[in-house]
Amino acid sequence: MPAATYSLDVLETGAPQGAGARIARPLPLPSGKAGVPQQSEETLALALHGISLSFGGVTALVDVDLSIAAGEIRAIIGPNGAGKSSLINVISGVYRSDRGHVSIGPDAYRHVPTERLASLGVARTFQNLALFKGLSVIDNVIAGRAHTVRSSFAGQILGLGRARREEADARERAGRVLEFLHLDHVGHRLAGTLPYGLQKRVELARALVAEPKILLLDEPMAGMTAGEKADMAEFIRAVRDRYQTTVILIEHDIGVVMQLSDRIAVLDYGRKIADGTPDEIRADQRVIEAYLGVAAENEDGEGI
Numbered sequence: 001m002p003a004a005t006y007s008l009d010v011l012e013t014g015a016p017q018g019a020g021a022r023i024a025r026p027l028p029l030p031s032g033k034a035g036v037p038q039q040s041e042e043t044l045a046l047a048l049h050g051i052s053l054s055f056g057g058v059t060a061l062v063d064v065d066l067s068i069a070a071g072e073i074r075a076i077i078g079p080n081g082a083g084k085s086s087l088i089n090v091i092s093g094v095y096r097s098d099r100g101h102v103s104i105g106p107d108a109y110r111h112v113p114t115e116r117l118a119s120l121g122v123a124r125t126f127q128n129l130a131l132f133k134g135l136s137v138i139d140n141v142i143a144g145r146a147h148t149v150r151s152s153f154a155g156q157i158l159g160l161g162r163a164r165r166e167e168a169d170a171r172e173r174a175g176r177v178l179e180f181l182h183l184d185h186v187g188h189r190l191a192g193t194l195p196y197g198l199q200k201r202v203e204l205a206r207a208l209v210a211e212p213k214i215l216l217l218d219e220p221m222a223g224m225t226a227g228e229k230a231d232m233a234e235f236i237r238a239v240r241d242r243y244q245t246t247v248i249l250i251e252h253d254i255g256v257v258m259q260l261s262d263r264i265a266v267l268d269y270g271r272k273i274a275d276g277t278p279d280e281i282r283a284d285q286r287v288i289e290a291y292l293g294v295a296a297e298n299e300d301g302e303g304i
């Protein structure tokens with residue numbers, strides 16, 4: 001059977017694996033340097049330029065370029081070990097690439113300053129749940145406002161004026177986000193007592209309360225039931241529609257990705273092999289080969 005008759009809609013890759021953590025020092029470039037292309041840069045929320053990354057002898061990313069328009073839902077897909085998590089970790093400054101740079105809005109970075117990520121308008125969720133399980137849902141979400149706190153530590157302990165106002169403001173915003181994501185009825189539950197699907201949604205709430213321009217979602221539907229995935233997809237779309245947030249997500253469930261994304265970039269062995277609309281990706285021979293590991297055949301049955 002020719003490889004082109006396979007459908008990507010039905011494919012799912014295996015379980016994710018952790019990416020480890022190699023924290024590097026920040027090295028921001030001044031805006032407009034490093035040969036950043038100037039054309040149409042204003043309309044881009046984020047761009048990667050020639051990103052390469054390796055770990056010792058292991059190549060994770062090779063010369064990856066990526067342009068993501070403001071307000072778009074962009075999925076990054078690829079087989080296990082293709083480099084998806086590495087890419088998100090370069091975007092969020094957890095990893096420093098060996099080559100290339102990242103543009104966030106008009107500013108270019110050799111290494112994205114991860115400690116300033118929230119103030120750059122970027123929020124992320126993680127492959128594995130990273131909630132404070134012993135805290136209430138609302139307190140977990142309030143933690144997503146930490147970067148906005150200006151009051152002193154002593155002020156917070158003593159509940160002084162500014163600290164009190166900041167706390168009330170964060171609580172109100174968290175309450176609005178919980179309502180938006182249909183989580184208000186569990187706001188006072190301990191996060192660790194919620195079903196897994198709801199905990200993933202609380203993570204989304206915590207990212208969203210930071211009011212990011214760019215939301216990085218690392219496998220937001222991992223481990224969910226089909227119903228929970230459908231709900232999460234609806235919420236992600238609603239976030240984009242309501243807040244005009246640019247969403248970049250890694251997801252293994254290709255069916256969900258095809259439904260949800262405006263565009264999809266495909267990685268294989270660290271290289272970007274395709275980048276297009278769901279229909280373009282569905283019909284792309286290289287993508288089909290990457291997922292199925294089969295050699296394409298021409299009409300004569302010869303390898304191409």
Ligand SMILES: Nc1ncnc2c1ncn2[C@@H]1O[C@H](COP(=O)(O)OP(=O)(O)OP(=O)(O)O)[C@@H](O)[C@H]1O
Nearest residue numbers: 016017019020021055060080081082083084085086
């Ligand atoms: N911290 C690390 N140390 C060493 N090698 C790493 C590290 N992180 C990633 N790699 C390697 O880089 C390559 C890309 O891994 P990465 O986790 O980015 O792929 P992925 O597409 O996210 O995979 P998966 O779908 O399985 O999560 C793999 O060969 C992986 O083993």
